[in-house]
Amino acid sequence: MSEWPLYEVFVRGKRGLNHVHVGSLHAADDAMALHNARDVYTRRNEGVSIWVVRADAIAASSPDEKDPLFAPAGDKVYRHPTFYSIPDDVPHM
Amino acid sequence: MTTTVPEDVLLQQFDAVIARNDRIEPRDWMPEGYRKTLVRQVAQHAHSEIIGMQPEGNWLTRAPSLRRKAILLAKVQDEAGHGLYLYSATETLGVSRGELTEMLIEGRQKYSSIFNYPTLSFADVGTIGWLVDGAAICNQVPLCRTSYGPYGRAMIRICKEESFHQRQGYELLMTMMRGTDEQRAMVQESVDRFWWPALMMFGPPDADSPNTAQSMAWGIKRNTNDDLRQRFVDMTVPQAEALGVTLPDPELRWNEERGAHDFGQPDWDEFMQVVQGNGPCNRQRIAHRRRAHEDGAWVRDAATAFAARGTS
Amino acid sequence: MTATVTDHDNAYADLLGSDDAHWAFGHLPEIQQGEDPLAGVDTTVPAGLDPAGLAAYCLFLGDDALVMSHRLSEWCSNAPDLEDDIALANIALDLLGQARLLLSRAAAADPSVVPALPEGSPVPAEDALAFFREARDFRNVRLVEVPHGDFGHLVARLLLFATARLAAFERLTAHADPVLSAIAAKGVKELAYHRDYAARWFVTLAQGTDESRRRLLAGLTEVWPLQAELVATYDVAAETGVVLDEVLAAAGVDRPAVGPMSGHGHTEALSRMLAEMQVVARAHPLGTW
Ligand SMILES: [Fe+2]
Ligand SMILES: [Fe+2]
Numbered sequence: 001m002s003e004w005p006l007y008e009v010f011v012r013g014k015r016g017l018n019h020v021h022v023g024s025l026h027a028a029d030d031a032m033a034l035h036n037a038r039d040v041y042t043r044r045n046e047g048v049s050i051w052v053v054r055a056d057a058i059a060a061s062s063p064d065e066k067d068p069l070f071a072p073a074g075d076k077v078y079r080h081p082t083f084y085s086i087p088d089d090v091p092h093m
Numbered sequence: 094m095t096t097t098v099p100e101d102v103l104l105q106q107f108d109a110v111i112a113r114n115d116r117i118e119p120r121d122w123m124p125e126g127y128r129k130t131l132v133r134q135v136a137q138h139a140h141s142e143i144i145g146m147q148p149e150g151n152w153l154t155r156a157p158s159l160r161r162k163a164i165l166l167a168k169v170q171d172e173a174g175h176g177l178y179l180y181s182a183t184e185t186l187g188v189s190r191g192e193l194t195e196m197l198i199e200g201r202q203k204y205s206s207i208f209n210y211p212t213l214s215f216a217d218v219g220t221i222g223w224l225v226d227g228a229a230i231c232n233q234v235p236l237c238r239t240s241y242g243p244y245g246r247a248m249i250r251i252c253k254e255e256s257f258h259q260r261q262g263y264e265l266l267m268t269m270m271r272g273t274d275e276q277r278a279m280v281q282e283s284v285d286r287f288w289w290p291a292l293m294m295f296g297p298p299d300a301d302s303p304n305t306a307q308s309m310a311w312g313i314k315r316n317t318n319d320d321l322r323q324r325f326v327d328m329t330v331p332q333a334e335a336l337g338v339t340l341p342d343p344e345l346r347w348n349e350e351r352g353a354h355d356f357g358q359p360d361w362d363e364f365m366q367v368v369q370g371n372g373p374c375n376r377q378r379i380a381h382r383r384r385a386h387e388d389g390a391w392v393r394d395a396a397t398a399f400a401a402r403g404t405s
Numbered sequence: 406m407t408a409t410v411t412d413h414d415n416a417y418a419d420l421l422g423s424d425d426a427h428w429a430f431g432h433l434p435e436i437q438q439g440e441d442p443l444a445g446v447d448t449t450v451p452a453g454l455d456p457a458g459l460a461a462y463c464l465f466l467g468d469d470a471l472v473m474s475h476r477l478s479e480w481c482s483n484a485p486d487l488e489d490d491i492a493l494a495n496i497a498l499d500l501l502g503q504a505r506l507l508l509s510r511a512a513a514a515d516p517s518v519v520p521a522l523p524e525g526s527p528v529p530a531e532d533a534l535a536f537f538r539e540a541r542d543f544r545n546v547r548l549v550e551v552p553h554g555d556f557g558h559l560v561a562r563l564l565l566f567a568t569a570r571l572a573a574f575e576r577l578t579a580h581a582d583p584v585l586s587a588i589a590a591k592g593v594k595e596l597a598y599h600r601d602y603a604a605r606w607f608v609t610l611a612q613g614t615d616e617s618r619r620r621l622l623a624g625l626t627e628v629w630p631l632q633a634e635l636v637a638t639y640d641v642a643a644e645t646g647v648v649l650d651e652v653l654a655a656a657g658v659d660r661p662a663v664g665p666m667s668g669h670g671h672t673e674a675l676s677r678m679l680a681e682m683q684v685v686a687r688a689h690p691l692g693t694w
Contacts, residue, residue: 003191004397004486006184023247024181025488026190028396028609035602036488039495040174060120146482153478157686158532158694159471159505162478163498169481170494177487190487215685265694272527272693381482389485391620392556395613402612 005054007033009041012049019051027052098122111312116242119185127311130304131241132186133202134313139179140197140204144378146172148212149221157215164261165218171254178247185243198383206364209372210290216269216276216283222262224284224291224329230255231325232295240312263332270337277337284333285341289359295322297361326354442505442531446584448513454581460515461544463585464534465638466573467507468545471535472675473566474500475682476553485556492602496563499595506588508534514582527693528686536686540676546638547666548631550675557610557617558624564603564652565628569635571596572644604652611656626661633665 004026010019022041027033033052042050103122110117117123146169153169156162180190196202207225212218233255236248269276296302296318308314316324326345333340344357366372450456477497484490512519512530519530520537528537548566553559574596577589610621636642653660686692 003189004393004400006181023178023250024184025177026486027488028393028400031605032396032400032488035492035605039492040177040488143482143487150482153481154475154681155685157536157689157692158529159501159508159535161694163501163505166478166481166494166498166501170491170498173482173487173490173494177491180487268693273689273691275689276692385483385485388483388555391614391616392485392489392610395610395617397613398617399609399613 004028004032005056007037007052008055008058009033009037010051010053011037011041014048019049024055111240111310114238114240114312116245117240118242126307127313128186130308130311130313131244132183132188134308135179135183135186135241135244136188136193136196136202137204139176139183139193140202141208142172142176142179143197144204144208144382145225146176147378147381148208148210148374149218151212152215152218155215156218161218161265168222168258168261171258175251175254178250179244182241182243182247194382194386198379198386200370200379203368205294206367206372207290207294208378209367209374210287211373213286214279214283216266216279217287219262219265219269219280220283220287222258222260223266223332224262224287225294226255226258226262227329228291228294228325230259231321231328235315235321238315263336266336266338280336281338284338288341292322292325292356292359293361293364293367295319295325297364298358301361323353326356330354441509441529442502443509443513443584448510448584450514451581451583456515457517459582459585460511460518463507463511463514464518465544467504467511467534468543469549469566469570470500470507471504472543472545472678473549474498474504475678476549477559477563479553480559493559496595496599496602499592499599503588503592503595504535505531506591510582510584510588513584523690526691528690532686536683537690540671540679543671543675543679545675546631546635547672548628548635550678551628551631551672552674552678554624554627555620556606557620557622558627560603560606560610560621561625562628563599564607565632565635565649567596567600567603568648568652569632569639569641569645571600572641572648573639576641600648604655607652607658608656611658622658622661625658626663629661629663630666634669 005028006024007027008024009022011022012019025033025036025040027036030052033054034050037050037052104124107117107121107123107127110121117127149165149172150169153162153165156165180193183193184190193202197204207228212221230252233248233252237245237252239245239248266280269280299305299317299319302318305314305317309317330340330345330347342357344355346355347353348355367375370376450459474497477493477500480493481490481497484493508531512534516530519533522528522533522537526533548562551562553562571593574589574592578586578593580586580589607621610617612618636645639645649660
């Protein structure tokens with residue numbers, strides 16, 4: 001049984017401002033991600049406009065973050081989920 | 094293609110970030126112990142939010158006014174949101190919500206001991222807001238400055254909502270105290286039951302909390318258990334007076350010299366029993382969570398299959 | 406890959422007042438006694454409208470919202486995933502908000518509908534109506550009161566309910582009572598979202614897996630006999646039929662071949678539900694919450 005993919009959520013608080021990253025959520029597809037974002041992140045009317053994007057579709061560059069591997073450009077935002085299995089049992093990588 | 098940086102260099106860089114009170118971000122190298130400690134703490138915190146929906150959810154269908162029903166539903170809903178934010182923070186450490194949920198329902202990860210106590214009257218909704226969310230705020234406000242960026246950001250959002258939770262709980266108790274004698278008795282009885290478990294929420298005394306020092310050195314934790322417990326008692330005593338309830342501790346008194354309250358110790362044997370799974374509601378809470386998770390599997394699978402077809 | 410939505414509505418808008426005070430850290434609550442949902446609204450019934458008839462109609466609309474909200478709130482902490490737990494709570498909160506407004510409207514239009522409470526009881530009218538009426542006096546349709554089943558049952562019931570109620574509310578925005586028409590205008594936005602949520606899941610479950618399709622059809626077949634009473638009570642058979650046929654076509658599902666349930670009034674489920682819902686309030690008729 002697979003988990004729904006992770007989406008990143010960006011909300012524009014009011015007209016005239018930029019969209020800012022507010023968090024993430026799981027959804028099976030874009031439409032569901034938008035619905036979920038509205039329910040989860042705007043329950044108190046904090047935004048007028050929402051963007052969602054699959055986390056694995058974001059290319060990331062953050063030279064200041066000291067990744068152990070100097071990976072090629074276009075790396076992922078997060079350390080790769082399958083990199084680690086169950087934390088309790090993981091030997092030192 | 095990739096070059097490996099020696100670990101001692103990475104560790105130096107990591108320590109430097111911590112030393113200047115800066116934040117560690119998801120793609121940073123981090124010592125495995127730091128990562129494991131964080132995963133354990135954030136997961137435990139997330140599980141607490143989710144399991145914490147149950148004791149109050151128990152009164153959703155019996156709330157005695159429509160306004161209270163709405164406030165309670167909004168509050169329990171917030172806790173689902175808190176769990177979601179925190180599970181998201183663990184995803185940045187490479188552990189998925191699904192994996193953590195499995196660990197929770199298999200009993201391999203813990204959640205706050207407080208949620209293993211039953212809610213026996215509607216006054217418990219107020220008491221939980223006041224004391225349990227209040228204790229959570231004491232624990233959590235310092236975590237807004239925790240060294241791991243995604244965790245701290247989740248905590249800022251959560252703390253804002255927790256203050257609404259505490260206020261609605263206290264307001265419910267205030268209102269009930271202005272009501273009938275039966276209502277006042279309900280409030281006192283509820284406070285009597287929740288006071289000691291609330292003090293346990295800060296964890297064992299510092300002397301028995303071996304991980305605290307390392308967590309503080311890493312900036313994951315910002316205060317010791319006993320510090321926070323003291324702060325909570327000092328905050329709560331005047332609130333109890335304003336409310337007109339007594340706190341069930343004969344040793345509780347103001348200590349002029351220390352400028353703080355002296356107070357008794359909770360029953361730490363009982364605490365250990367609850368932590369080990371033998372509290373009044375441990376099995377019930379896990380069984381509920383397991384049932385919801387398993388009952389939902391076919392729905393989650395359906396959405397996955399539907400999305401895979403690309404018909405949306 | 407990236408998608409956009411704008412101008413969503415806020416399910417929390419009037420829950421705790423419109424001030425931002427609940428964002429502040431660490432100070433004690435200001436005490437607000439159970440606010441009247443219609444505080445500050447002129448509730449005079451316009452000339453030419455029968456107050457008793459208006460009250461009865463608002464009671465029916467309010468009871469439907471209250472009972473449906475209650476059934477949805479039973480899903481809290483039981484949904485398939487956290488995102489849906491939050492979505493269902495939002496829908497339940499919307500409906501509860503509608504119920505409060507409508508019960509208050511009924512009480513203001515015709516105070517005689519409010520059950521008598523002991524001398525000195527501080528219970529507001531909306532709560533007297535919700536917690537101190539007998540099952541036989543509730544005017545809700547049977548669709549909303551039957552016990553909940555699995556998520557397929559939930560989606561089918563919510564689709565039927567939101568579709569009919571939305572059609573009725575769109576019409577009610579032009580009602581001669583300005584209070585009812587304002588309540589309807591607010592509700593239209595909420596119900597459009599509920600219908601969208603249900604329709605999306607309806608299609609997803611219908612076309613997801615064999616199991617999800619089987620469960621959805623079972624749920625639909627179970628609630629379908631109650632649809633006739635629903636659309637007749639709301640008087641929206643035509644509008645509802647068009648929308649439902651669209652959703653059913655998108656899902657590849659036929660209308661179930663089961664006839665409408667006969668009779669009227671209530672099922673055995675309502676008094677049981679009310680026994681639970683009313684237990685605390687009734688134990689404290691002089692209590693204040
Ligand atoms: Fe929380
Ligand atoms: Fe809370």
